[in-house]
Amino acid sequence: xxxxxxxxYRRDDSAGYAGRVRDRLERExxxxxxxxxxxxxxxxxxxxKVLHEEVAKCGVLLAMIGPNWPDARDEHGNRRLDDxxxxxxxxxxxxxxRNIPVIPILLAGARIPKASELPEDxxxxxxxxxxxxxxxxxxxxxxxxIRGLKGDSVYLAGEDTSEFRTKAxxxxxxxxxxxxxxxxxxxxxxxxxxxxxxxxxxxxxxWVAFIYFFPAPKSPEAKSSEPTPPSVQANxxxxxxxxxxxxxxxxxxxxxxxxCAPKPK
Numbered sequence: 001x002x003x004x005x006x007x008x009y010r011r012d013d014s015a016g017y018a019g020r021v022r023d024r025l026e027r028e029x030x031x032x033x034x035x036x037x038x039x040x041x042x043x044x045x046x047x048x049k050v051l052h053e054e055v056a057k058c059g060v061l062l063a064m065i066g067p068n069w070p071d072a073r074d075e076h077g078n079r080r081l082d083d084x085x086x087x088x089x090x091x092x093x094x095x096x097x098r099n100i101p102v103i104p105i106l107l108a109g110a111r112i113p114k115a116s117e118l119p120e121d122x123x124x125x126x127x128x129x130x131x132x133x134x135x136x137x138x139x140x141x142x143x144x145x146i147r148g149l150k151g152d153s154v155y156l157a158g159e160d161t162s163e164f165r166t167k168a169x170x171x172x173x174x175x176x177x178x179x180x181x182x183x184x185x186x187x188x189x190x191x192x193x194x195x196x197x198x199x200x201x202x203x204x205x206x207w208v209a210f211i212y213f214f215p216a217p218k219s220p221e222a223k224s225s226e227p228t229p230p231s232v233q234a235n236x237x238x239x240x241x242x243x244x245x246x247x248x249x250x251x252x253x254x255x256x257x258x259x260c261a262p263k264p265k
Contacts, residue, residue, distance in 0.1 A: 003059025005029065005149065007036040008091040010080070014066040017107045017133065021064070024142045029149075037087070051087065052094050060149065061095040061102045063125065070113040081119055093121040104130030105145075 005025060009018035022036050035054045041047060055061065072080045080086045095102050102125060104112050115126040131148075133141040 004033050004035050004054075004057050006055055006058035006061040006091065006095070007034065007064065008061055008088055009036075009064035010066070010069060010072055010088050013068045013072055014064040014107050017066070017105075018064050020138065021062070021105070021133070021142065021145075024139075025146070028146050047087065048085070048090055051090050055091060055094040055100065056098065058095070058100060061092065061100055063092055063102055063104050063130075064107060065104050065110050065112070065130075066107045067110045069110060070117050081122065089119065089122060092125060096121070096124050102128050103148075104128055106130050106132045108134065 007018055007022055007025075009015065018036065022034060025034055035058060037047075037051070041050050070081065074080055074083070081089055083089070092102060104125065106112065109132075112126060112128070112130055115123040118125060131141070131145060133145070
């Protein structure tokens with residue numbers, strides 16, 4: 001059986017982020033490997049009991065902590081974390097008591113609460129290593145989280161790990177994520193734009209230089225040649241003209257009898 005990822009959040013503090021995180025993890029891991037109370041608890045069941053049961057099944061708990069998480073208040077103005085029946089407190093305390101990894105997910109600049117700000121059963125949360133997720137870098141931050149969850153299947157693997165990718169596939173995914181992150185960076189986009197423009201200018205200059213120094217040879221048909229004057233040969237019997245004659249006037253001179261052999265009678 002493969003362990004699940006439990007997403008713990010407080011609706012009035014981080015519902016929007018929690019939904020986005022769930023949607024991304026669902027695409028990467030599948031719905032069966034996620035638990036989130038919004039759609040994971042059947043109607044009419046004991047909420048607290050189901051939470052304890054689901055926490056026991058998970059391999060890691062993501063504690064979504066927004067800026068107002070430590071000081072969230074109920075309708076009477078009391079701090080929610082001070083209520084032993086607060087659902088968020090129940091979820092995280094149950095995971096800590098079972099030595100299940102709890103990862104604080106710090107949203108929109110939130111910080112991990114100090115131990116002095118937490119009830120006794122949550123004080124260990126202050127010592128857990130977390131990670132930040134921001135709106136502007138959400139996809140890149142989620143890529144890091146997913147790589148951490150899938151790394152060597154520490155958090156997610158149970159007896160059957162066949163549904164997870166191999167290390168080679170994971171390395172390929174990291175390469176793609178790194179390339180995508182590089183291309184998404186605005187500074188890198190500007191540098192690539194400069195390089196592309198420089199290459200276009202250089203290519204154009206080389207082409208112009210090539211045309212200038214190595215002009216294309218003219219074809220034989222394109223060469224203009226002066227017309228060859230016709231050759232004219234005259235003898236006593238007639239005139240032989242060689243070559244093309246157009247619009248020309250041929251003037252024949254006189255011949256003397258001495259130039260011609262006598263005709264036989």
